Amino acid sequence: MSNSIISLVNVSKSYKRDSFNVPVLNHLSFDVESGEFLALMGPSGSGKTTLLNLIAGIDRPSSGKIEINGVDIATLSESSLAKWRANNVGFVFQFYNLLPVLTAFENVELPLLLTKLSKADRKQRVEFALSVVGLADRMSHYPKQLSGGQEQRVAIARAIVTDPTIIVADEPTGDLDKNSAVEILTLLERLNKEMKKTIIMVTHDPNAAKIAGITKHLDKGDLV
Amino acid sequence: MKILKLIIRNSARHKLRSLLTVVGIAIAVLAFCILRTVVTAWYAGVDASAPDRLVTRHAVSFIFPLPYSYKEKIASIDGVETVSFANWFQGVYKDKNNFFARLAIDEETLFTVYPEYLISKEEKEAFLADRRGCIIGSGIAKEYNIKIGDKMPIEGDIYPGNWDFTVRGIYRPRDKTTDATQMFFQWTYLNETMEKNSPLRANSVGWYLVKIKDPARSAEISNKIDNLFANSKAETKSETEGAFQQGFISASGAIITAMNYLSFIIIGIIMLVLGNTMIMTARERTREYAVFRTLGFSAFHVAGLIFGESMIISGFGGALGLLLSFPIIKGIEEGMPKGFFPTFNLEPVTVILAISAALLIGVLASIFPTQRAVKTKIVDGFRFVG
Known part of the structure; x- marks a missing residue:
């Protein structure tokens, strides 16, 4: 019996550029098992980030079906999709995307503001998430007071604080030096192995891809 | 939060x-x-106007006087409660830049027609008892540090000569829009002086202030007043106080x-x-x-x-x-x-x-x-x- 958490069936995506229709993804079909660590690789413009955005529910396919945990997310309304993202997906971006006016604690707490958790419960969760990424002692620091690697660890803490089933990471080591990149990859590996998170990571780096259990290659919108 | x-x-x-x-x-x-x-x-001025007050002036212009004899005729019209009057005196108090209204008023009726000028009974009696007495607004008193009993010399221009007044009272404004920057003195004093020095200018008033019983009849009473003096040497124009003030502003x-x-x-x-x-x-x-x-x-x-x-x-x-x-x-x-x-x-x-x-x-x-x-x-x- 299949244990797939993500199922893509004949998914295509194209963008309109002026009067032209530019195809980005062509009839992709594949499954991702629960607890899998999938790396998406491919040259620039191959459609990696677009595919990640579709799986994460921040973009919609032009055709095809994306089922996550049995929910066809392409059919959800904007507000339902927003709620679904808040409950099911954790995001890690290449440029961290932390809010500069909030401390590490407050940045991590941000997704929890949409929940009905009490202040004490939010605090407990944030402290746990920051301790997982090894930044329990930097909670009151602002992003500009942290290194790039530390900022990305705060971003990972923000991604796991709601305990999502899936974590999507778009080139999480793309803006980091070698040592910081290793730290982040090790952390993602831990999240996958110890916390059983399903992780889908877009990367250009073959060393990063080695940490993932499965690697899929995209080229011009096709799986190769 | x-x-x-x-x-x-x-x-x-x-x-x-x-x-x-x-x-x-x-x-x-x-x-x-x-x-x-x-x-x-x-x-x-418009805001402070009372709906039950009419202003009757010369039909040609505000600057032309009206005969004092009109007072009794206006008072006889049905619906009129009190008739008062005033003359613009102007003059100079110490310096030409000291600008405030100086008016010769009908000492007997002004405070009846203008209940918003608050003054004590004693001060009013002292004012009526002194032909050369005057009443000033609290704004003037504060600005020029004038107290009751102080002398207030005015150099006349429209009415030439040196006019010496004694402050007998200070009125307070009842409302925020009430003008507290005026000086009033007895029209009788002005008229007596005119009778002596310039008889042709005696027994004339600048404008009449008519308090009516029912504000709803203001148009009707205005017409009656003006009809009363139609084809006379000094025809009148009567209107509500608000319309009169509005006329000033429209300039x-x-x-x-x-x-x-x-x-x-x-x-x-x-x-x-x-x-x-x-x-x-x-x-x-x-x-x-x-x-x-x-x-x-x-x-x-x-x-x-x-x-x-x-x-x-x-x-x-x-x-x-x-x-x-x-x-x-x-x-x-x-x-x-x-x-x-x-x-x-x-x-x-x-x-x-x-x-x-x-x-x-x-x-x-x-x-x-x-x-x-x-x-x-x-x-x-x-x-x-x-």
Whole structure:
């Protein structure tokens, strides 16, 4: 019996550029098992980030079906999709995307503001998430007071604080030096192995891809 | 609470930009308040007018006198309660810049027709007992430090000669719009002097003040008065006190109208300035809004962030402008020649208008950036390069 958490069936995506229709993804079909660590690789413009955005529910396919945990997310309304993202997906971006006016604690707490958790419960969760990424002692620091690697660890803490089933990471080591990149990859590996998170990571780096259990290659919108 | 904290911190993110915008709004609100106060002061006479008072003047012009004998004839008209009268005396008190109204009035009836001039019985009796006595408004007393019993010499111009008065009373304004910057003395004293020095000018009054029993009959009674003196040597024109005051203002109507428009144009300009600030702010934060929406925040939340920031900036600017308005308008009032305006106060309606204007600026300035932020797709937000 299949244990797939993500199922893509004949998914295509194209963008309109002026009067032209530019195809980005062509009839992709594949499954991702629960607890899998999938790396998406491919040259620039191959459609990696677009595919990640579709799986994460921040973009919609032009055709095809994306089922996550049995929910066809392409059919959800904007507000339902927003709620679904808040409950099911954790995001890690290449440029961290932390809010500069909030401390590490407050940045991590941000997704929890949409929940009905009490202040004490939010605090407990944030402290746990920051301790997982090894930044329990930097909670009151602002992003500009942290290194790039530390900022990305705060971003990972923000991604796991709601305990999502899936974590999507778009080139999480793309803006980091070698040592910081290793730290982040090790952390993602831990999240996958110890916390059983399903992780889908877009990367250009073959060393990063080695940490993932499965690697899929995209080229011009096709799986190769 | 956390979101409010975020809005406040966002507002202080570009400190100089926010500060300049706040100061800009404050100056606009201050200018708005000053202009509105000038306009309101201009109309204070109209506002202070009583509906049960008519003014009867010479039909040709206010500057031509009417015979004193008209008083009894007007009083005989049905619906008339009291008839009073006054002459514009003018003159100079110490210096030509000391401007305030100096009027010879019917000492027996003025305070009946104008109950808003509050004076004690003793002071009124002292005034009636002294032919050369005068009553001044509390504004004049304060401005020139005059007390009861002080001498008040006036150098006559319309009525030449040196006129020496003794202050017998100081009236207080009943309402905020009541003019407390006038000097009254007995018309009888003026008339007796004219009979002696210039008999042709005696027994004439500047205008009649007619208190009527029913304000609803003002038009009818005005017509009756004017018909009474039709085809005489001194035909009259009667109208309500409000219409009479309005006639004075209409001479400066274009300037007042321009000031009125200007006060709202200033608000419009500053709205564009804040709108520009908010557009720049929202543009710079396009990626952040995409992050918010990615994390599950709705477009409504994002709109709230922009709207909240706009309201905070406009609120601070409005509050600062309003706070500055009180001492500055007070300073202008003190710096102006007394009597230039009967009242020069920041009226509650101006305060309400200024607050409403500041809030309106905040709301309108956030509409376009909010619409743009909400309509931008998340993926386009991440791709955006500001």
